Amino acid sequence: MDRNNPLNKENKNDSSSSDATILVNDSGVIAYANSQACVYFGYQDHELNGIEICQLIPEADLENTKEGMIIHQYGQHRDGRSISLFTRVNSFFLSEEHYYLIAFQVVKDRSRLNKQQSYPLYELVDLFYALNESTIVAFTDSKGKITYVNKKFCEVSKFSQEELIGKDHRIINSGFHSKEFMKELWRTISDGRVWQGEIKNKAKDGSFYWVDTTIVPFLDETGRPYKYLAIRKEITDYKRVVEELKKSIHELMDLEFALDASSIVAKTDRRGIITYVNKQFCRVSQYTKDELIGNDHRLINSGYHSKEFFAELWQTIAKGRVWRGEVKNRAKDGSYYWVDTTIVPFLDGKGRPYQYLAIRHEITKRKTAEEELQNMMTKIIDVQEEERKRISRELHDGIGQNLYSHLITINRLQSEISHPLIDQMLGEATAIIEELRDLSWALRPSVLDDLGLIPAIRSYLVRYSEYSQINVHFDCYLQTRLSSNKEITIYRIIQEALTNIRKYAQTDEANVIIREIDDEIRVVIEDFGKGFNLEEVSRGVGLFSMEERARAVGGLLSIHSVKEKGTRIVLEVPM
Template identity: 65%
Template sequence: MDRETYSLFVFQDIKNRSRLDKELSQPLNELVDYKFALDQSAIVAITDRRGTIKYVNDKFCEISKYRADELIGEDHRVINSGYHPKEFFNSLWRTISNGDVWHGEIKNRAKDGSLYWVDTTIVPFLDESGKPYQYLAIRFEVTERKRMEAELQHMMTRIIDVQEEERKRLSRELHDGLGQNLYSHLITINRLLSEMDHPLLTQMQEEAMELIEEIRSLSWELRPSVLDDLGLVPAIRSFLNRYSTHYKIDVHFECVLGRRLAASTETTIYRVIQEALTNVRKYAGVDEAFVVIREYEDAVRVMIEDRGQGFDTEAASRGVGLFSMDERARASGGEFQIISSPGKGTKVVLEVPAR
């Protein structure tokens, strides 16, 4: 510049620069610490928006038996066990593609063929437009817990089966043993009454008839023979007739079921209907109820409904009856749900596999 010399002086506050560097590095150090803690405790993977794996930690490799280079560039189908239906993963993808967090349990297959369960949370990372650009999957192995749950479920199923067998035995003994003996005594009393008229004999006749009816009812409650002999639908119709006559509650029954189901499934449906209607007469305060059975492609759905008092499902304690229905549903591989609120009635829904 016209051969004039200029000098530029830059002054820095070293103290402030040091503080600024420290403030900038602190969040980064914290992120590194968080990543270290996560890698030590969880199975971690990061994928792009298409599901292609971009990162896996050591624990992912350890449980899947794959090396990191065998996983990166692939998607999670490489560890798909085939256990879950296609709709399970379709639902998962719909959730995270909408930017929502998904949480659930997934059964995977390792490289050596072994199976393992993981409790999984998938968190979408969103861009400026609110669309996911990558996903962070955090998993914890729960294989042992699932194994114990399966063992407990098997034990509960066995207990229910033994209970039903014992009910059947007692029912037959009451009907064929004590019931038949009482009936023989009734015949003898009737023969005596035909030869002589005495108030004591009349009283004995009435008492014997009452005892026979009570034994029949008890035998029926334990295990209706029609359930074993004719199947679910005749057994339910017979039960509903007795129920309506005895308790003066009209039950509207609708059934779309074209075949017999497995004995255990029929027993589950019958017991749930029986228990649900017992609760209706005890607590609903109604003179009518509704029972619907519908068969779908792979499931049977049962609904027992009343329009009575209802209750708060969150506040109410689960008694023996509700617990029994829930356990029976689980033992049959089904699902059990109660929908109710004060003043709006109660709906009991059971869904079991159609087998």
């Protein structure tokens, strides 16, 4: 390689780059190293040229290293010392020769590194982007002078970057915290330990704001901090609410009264034993306070929900998270009622629930109306399918047979008389019969009733692929026939999904997968085409029809789609 070529000159003159760079040929021999690389390894300029890379970085495996991957490795200094490095490798061809460009930096903070640790570059970029977008970030040097602030810091403090960089954090000191508070903070981070706490700061316009703060010291090779990273989350609203709550005990009492008057309220201890119920609870459940307190909620269990339903409920609240859902309960007289329920865990100082507050609103009338609507939709779907079946039969057995008789008559006439109009009539009659068959098939394929779901789907896919020029891969494992309404549901949803793929996906391939898993049939229809954003697309008649059909047989339909990556529809139907 010519050391005077433009690539060498460009690299050599790039003294502003913070990365050390080494250029290695396909044989593992260094063709070029910039000044920074020479300094890191203890060599003079050009002394590294011609040396094998394994002498400097024994662990280097250029051929098998993924491009763009940042890897932690150890280098060998000229004096024998081990150097901790972050390296990144990219390869390229120049004048038909293969080269590797290694960029690296010496690692100062060894305290948190594990050997052989690697990071995809895009993940580091994404993490830094997410941190910058969601939190207030600042770097300071070992003396506390600000060296970097992000936009969030400027937005909240109302200072510009120019006004902040070079200053220390006294520029935003509110005077709220004592000297001992600040001394304890500095003692912690100076010892190389992370500090966490809440700080009240003052913005440029004199307003105050609170931040939940974490300060992480970066340590050099001797274990001493050489810079600090401060990550803050603004909690001004939270602190204001806390202060307001301290002053609003009477308001809380009024709220409790209003809650008791309008909602079904119960408290339980951490084991679920009822410790308090209000009048609304007693009215709806028809139990007295004495009958409820000391018992758990199994007293009003309707048996409607599965064990898994309640296991998920308890797992959620036991972890200190709020649970929301609809529950069907049974009153003392045996009648059932529905409640829209929110269960809020109360946490102790260690973050563990010590009691639970359940707030419920009765929704029995709404649920009854929903059930009636669902029953009505199921009946409509059944009636629609029966009507499709009837019309399909009439088209096939009535009009279709009559047209076929006419076709025979035209054939006989053609054998006796030769005329272009007869040929035209023959062609038109044949086309009409074919269209009629297609229409009859679309309405209700007879094979679905006669032979079952799988033959019907296979037959449909053949027609579909011929018409749409989309190759559909069909993978099915189903040992038994299903009930008629479930087979029709699965068939119609596959039909509707493939129609949408033909219209919108802009693809030439799709998959249809049917699996029998335990007591459930799982159907997947997927393509790898255009895709769409679920939030941006209105829910049309087709999607509504698929969801209603799934609900009518006790199934669940879910749709997953990503732009330019395709769409995946999953139908789960109980056996």
